[in-house]
Amino acid sequence: MFMKFLLTVAVVALIWFGFRFAQRLAMQKQAPRDQAAKPKPRFTPDPDGESVRDLVKCPICNTWRAPNLGPCGREECPQ
Ligand SMILES: [Zn+2]
Helix, strand or coil: CHHHHHHHHHHHHHHHHHHHHHHHHHHHHHHHHHHHHCCCCCCCCCCCCCCCCCCEECCCCCCEECHHHCCCCCCCCCC
16 A cells, blocks of 8 residues: 555656656757847947937936937026
């Protein structure tokens, strides 16, 4: 009777670990293919300079803003 119980536990454990092993194998197989299919997006600035701007720090409100955005909204803001 006890041996039967032990055998059941052993079979369940075997199936459980076998499933985990198969899952890991599948993930390892899938990962390199995904990286090759979808290369990571890279930021490439436009040559006209519109996508890259120098920010100007406002001395009153201590925020960095693009100069063309105008004042930040405060009355004492110099920009
Ligand atoms: Zn400001």
